[in-house]
Amino acid sequence: MVLGSVVLLAGTVGGLSHRATAADNLEPGIDARNVWAEWRALRQSLDTTAGALELAQLQLARAEEIIAFSDRYQITADLAALIYDTALREAIDPDLAFRLVRVESGFSKRALSRAGAVGLAQVLPATARTYEPGITVEGLYDPATNLRIGFRYLHDLFLTYGDLRLALLAYNRGPTRVAELLGVGQDPGNGYASSVMRGYRGM
Numbered sequence: 651m652v653l654g655s656v657v658l659l660a661g662t663v664g665g666l667s668h669r670a671t672a673a674d675n676l677e678p679g680i681d682a683r684n685v686w687a688e689w690r691a692l693r694q695s696l697d698t699t700a701g702a703l704e705l706a707q708l709q710l711a712r713a714e715e716i717i718a719f720s721d722r723y724q725i726t727a728d729l730a731a732l733i734y735d736t737a738l739r740e741a742i743d744p745d746l747a748f749r750l751v752r753v754e755s756g757f758s759k760r761a762l763s764r765a766g767a768v769g770l771a772q773v774l775p776a777t778a779r780t781y782e783p784g785i786t787v788e789g790l791y792d793p794a795t796n797l798r799i800g801f802r803y804l805h806d807l808f809l810t811y812g813d814l815r816l817a818l819l820a821y822n823r824g825p826t827r828v829a830e831l832l833g834v835g836q837d838p839g840n841g842y843a844s845s846v847m848r849g850y851r852g853m
Contacts, residue, residue, distance in 0.1 A: 719748055725757050732793055733770075740801035747801060749846045750818075754800075759793050769793070771800025814852075818843040 712734070720730040730748075737747035754772040755761035767774050768790040778785050781799050790796050807817040807825070820828045822842040831838040 715744070719744070723748060723752060723757060729757065729793070733797060736794065736797040737801055740798065741805050742801045746814075746846070746850060747797075749850060750800075750804065750821075751797075753842070753846050759796075760791060769796035769800075771796050773800045773803070777803060815839075815843045815847070818846050 716727060716730045716734050719725075719734060720727045723730070733747055733751060734744045737744040751757055751770050754767075755770050757770065759770055761770070761772060762768055763772055765774070768778075768787055770793055773790055773796055775785070775787055775790060778790055778799050781802060782789075782795075785795070785799075790799070804817060804821050807820045808814060810825070811817045811820065816828065816838070819838045819840070819842060823838060823840065828838045
């Protein structure tokens, strides 16, 4: 019984020694450091690929939305892209932005109202100068400039009133007139906000 145990122990030790010798004979380049370096390289490659895929998905979603707006309002894709991108930069829901431009100018870059409001977003020169002092009327006909100022103004009005309907009414009638009507307990509504918001699901 004792002899059998000694033989079994000797066999176990011999097996361990054989495995250790085999490990020692591995190629010098195959060690933990190389494995970790390979893992880090693969991880970085995977992260880069995932980032590129996410960017491509975002770009695809943007393109699809712009095409949808272009089809819905029958305007060029370039104009739809300008309205869409400018709205996002100025923290305006693109859906609301397109509705505003449709009601204000019918997407006409050269629109001019009897009150002197100019361009796509129908911005008054006096209002524009509070954002860009010295801007000219002709400068307001530039679509990118006009949309940037118009959307920024709407965003500021929304922050002031905390209510989209009142912000739209102030955009259309002017903050002074809206304040006067509210001050005497009257509703400043004139149908403008309803025209812009009809069917709108909200920001």
